[in-house]
Amino acid sequence: xRCPWCGAAEDRVIDSRSADGGSAIRRRRECLTCERRFTTYxxxxxxxxxxxxxxxxxxxxxxxxVVSGVAKAIKNRPVTPEQVDALATKVEEKLRRKGPMITxxxxxxxxxxxxxxxxxxxxxxxxxxxxxxxEVTDFERELGLLLQKxxxxxxxxxxxHART
Ligand SMILES: [Zn+2]
Numbered sequence: 001x002r003c004p005w006c007g008a009a010e011d012r013v014i015d016s017r018s019a020d021g022g023s024a025i026r027r028r029r030e031c032l033t034c035e036r037r038f039t040t041y042x043x044x045x046x047x048x049x050x051x052x053x054x055x056x057x058x059x060x061x062x063x064x065x066v067v068s069g070v071a072k073a074i075k076n077r078p079v080t081p082e083q084v085d086a087l088a089t090k091v092e093e094k095l096r097r098k099g100p101m102i103t104x105x106x107x108x109x110x111x112x113x114x115x116x117x118x119x120x121x122x123x124x125x126x127x128x129x130x131x132x133x134x135e136v137t138d139f140e141r142e143l144g145l146l147l148q149k150x151x152x153x154x155x156x157x158x159x160x161h162a163r164t
Contacts, residue, residue: 001040008033021089049099051107066091066111073126077119087114
């Protein structure tokens, strides 16, 4: 790797570690000529993950669309941009395991699934604007799962709180 400081071609790697949740390798390098340091990242080459829309139209997977969709859903919610970024990385990883061809519905469902564990309100917002459910029952099923999570069954012997 050419040194960004002096332009020399030789360097040595002084540290190598996993980055971006394991999807990249960060290497700290030291130039053999000027001894200044710089960092490189090694990532998988974009391997052409293709999203098939409901009308059959195909387009390259765009991680930024996942981020912007989730960003709208988390407005005024206690979710950080870092969490959104991590979510988008996980969505992409899951989709890559199914790739190279995935449906837009799969993108939405994977996003929903991960959003549910992050923030309930953001999850419902995303679900309500998400247009690619093939059937309404998909949404109802998702909603049902959420409601189950939020309202756990009372234990049979629960007597501490009076029932109304
Ligand atoms: Zn140098």
